[in-house]
Amino acid sequence: MKYISTRGASAPVTAEQAILTGIAPDGGLYLPETVPVFSKEDLAEIAASDYRSAALKVLRPYLPSFTDDELVSCVGEAYARFDTSEPVQFQDLGNGLNVMELWHGPTAAFKDMALQLFPRLMPLCKAKCGTAEETWILTATSGDTGKAALEGFCGVPGTRILVFYPYGGVSRIQELQMTTQQGDNVGVFAVRGNFDDAQTGVKRLFGDASLAADLAERGVRLSSANSINWGRLLPQIVYYVYASARLSVGGPVDFIVPTGNFGNIFAGYLAKLMGAPVGRLVCASNRNRVLTDFFETGVYDRRRPFYKTASPSMDILISSNLERLLYLASGRNAGRVAAWMRELAEQGSYAVPDSVMEPLRETFSFGFADDTATVEAISACWNEHRYLLDPHTAVGYAVYRELKNPSNPAVLVSTANPYKFAPDVLKAFGMSADGFEAQDLLGTETGVPVPASLSALREKTVRFDTVLSPEEMKTVLL
Numbered sequence: 001m002k003y004i005s006t007r008g009a010s011a012p013v014t015a016e017q018a019i020l021t022g023i024a025p026d027g028g029l030y031l032p033e034t035v036p037v038f039s040k041e042d043l044a045e046i047a048a049s050d051y052r053s054a055a056l057k058v059l060r061p062y063l064p065s066f067t068d069d070e071l072v073s074c075v076g077e078a079y080a081r082f083d084t085s086e087p088v089q090f091q092d093l094g095n096g097l098n099v100m101e102l103w104h105g106p107t108a109a110f111k112d113m114a115l116q117l118f119p120r121l122m123p124l125c126k127a128k129c130g131t132a133e134e135t136w137i138l139t140a141t142s143g144d145t146g147k148a149a150l151e152g153f154c155g156v157p158g159t160r161i162l163v164f165y166p167y168g169g170v171s172r173i174q175e176l177q178m179t180t181q182q183g184d185n186v187g188v189f190a191v192r193g194n195f196d197d198a199q200t201g202v203k204r205l206f207g208d209a210s211l212a213a214d215l216a217e218r219g220v221r222l223s224s225a226n227s228i229n230w231g232r233l234l235p236q237i238v239y240y241v242y243a244s245a246r247l248s249v250g251g252p253v254d255f256i257v258p259t260g261n262f263g264n265i266f267a268g269y270l271a272k273l274m275g276a277p278v279g280r281l282v283c284a285s286n287r288n289r290v291l292t293d294f295f296e297t298g299v300y301d302r303r304r305p306f307y308k309t310a311s312p313s314m315d316i317l318i319s320s321n322l323e324r325l326l327y328l329a330s331g332r333n334a335g336r337v338a339a340w341m342r343e344l345a346e347q348g349s350y351a352v353p354d355s356v357m358e359p360l361r362e363t364f365s366f367g368f369a370d371d372t373a374t375v376e377a378i379s380a381c382w383n384e385h386r387y388l389l390d391p392h393t394a395v396g397y398a399v400y401r402e403l404k405n406p407s408n409p410a411v412l413v414s415t416a417n418p419y420k421f422a423p424d425v426l427k428a429f430g431m432s433a434d435g436f437e438a439q440d441l442l443g444t445e446t447g448v449p450v451p452a453s454l455s456a457l458r459e460k461t462v463r464f465d466t467v468l469s470p471e472e473m474k475t476v477l478l
């Protein structure tokens with residue numbers, strides 16, 4: 001299986017090349033040239049299996065040069081650090097709604113599902129490509145990716161990881177998770193600006209030819225752990241296939257997905273293309289409702305105010321993975337995708353015709369919730385179900401409650417543990433506090449246990465406290 005660029009001007013590559021390089025030389029994103037399709041028997045087998053076996057079955061066709069032994073050990077190690085034996089947990093809230101908890105990994109957010117597996121693929125990809133280069137992972141983070149990537153790459157031979165997060169743009173707990181990171185191959189920097197500024201800064205480093213030449217002389221190659229990397233997306237397909245196969249009662253299962261960079265929900269779309277019984281995919285946004293407007297109007301317009309919200313990991317105005325959806329939805333029209341992305345870069349917007357939008361609206365539902373609606377959703381869910389949501393998942397719950405007659409069984413994709421965002425969750429109980437005090441109050445109020453990885457932060461010392469402007473990112477890298 002080869003991987004091709006959504007912008008059509010780069011040569012097809014193998015899976016290991018796609019994962020090593022992250023972004024295609026023409027600026028596009030890699031996608032498999034064909035999507036493998038499961039038979040009914042395959043899906044029945046997945047429905048009856050455990051998560052790790054389901055993962056092997058989904059990964060195999062996408063990584064043809066990996067041996068079964070290699071995949072078994074990568075998957076085994078990836079999910080060994082989760083606090084439950086099955087990495088994905090389901091909570092049945094009744095009335096056909098299940099919550100799929102994806103946050104039982106070491107950093108208490110769903111990013112671990114991919115970022116515990118992806119770094120383990122990396123050394124194998126290098127061996128298969130016959131390269132001895134060091135890989136430096138550059139990551140811009142709106143909060144959760146950074147910590148998950150640090151945990152995933154910490155100590156992985158032949159790699160270093162540098163994380164850039166928006167200064168003042170992540171929660172106190174998220175910041176502490178990153179700035180206390182252990183390991184010799186890690187670096188963490190706060191960047192003045194918002195997430196898009198940090199992400200643009202990282203993209204600029206990737207596009208800097210003289211920097212690449214400089215690093216090549218030192219035997220170093222840059223790569224990315226953002227969800228533009230195929231190695232990040234692939235592990236996320238697994239839980240959509242697995243959940244829909246298990247929870248289907250003959251028909252399709254809908255998923256409500258709190259969305260930012262469009263990576264998580266796009267993995268759900270791929271699961272659907274693979275033949276899994278995925279029904280509608282509900283794209284839930286916070287007040288940064290650029291995707292809601294896009295699905296409504298066909299116009300993607302990033303020229304709008306950027307809001308900091310209670311769901312910071314979704315505070316994004318450029319949803320990179322939408323490019324992959326547009327590529328598939330336009331009938332793999334790379335020329336068109338390249339033109340749209342050029343318009344986005346140059347004018348800040350592009351318009352997609354109805355012929356492409358109409359079929360998409362049959363699969364995707366969409367909606368948004370502002371912070372008030374988010375806090376109300378946390379409160380409603382607690383009062384009705386005694387189930388505690390984090391603000392990101394609560395955006396999804398708020399949008400779900402607004403849906404007109406949800407007809408299929410539905411899965412609310414839960415992307416973070418509530419204690420990661422305790423101050424905002426606490427507002428749903430009419431209280432206010434920050435940091436660990438907020439965790440303590442929330443624990444007393446609800447009796448819901450704090451994950452061990454978050455309690456442990458109280459004892460750790462800060463190792464990284466540098467604040468940079470985006471222009472200084474290249475200097476610290478060098």
Ligand SMILES: *Cc1c(COP(=O)(O)O)cnc(C)c1O
Binds near residue numbers: 264
């Ligand atoms: C990253 C993240 C999201 C958004 O996921 P995308 O793949 O960027 O759409 C939602 N919730 C949480 C908690 C996250 O960490």
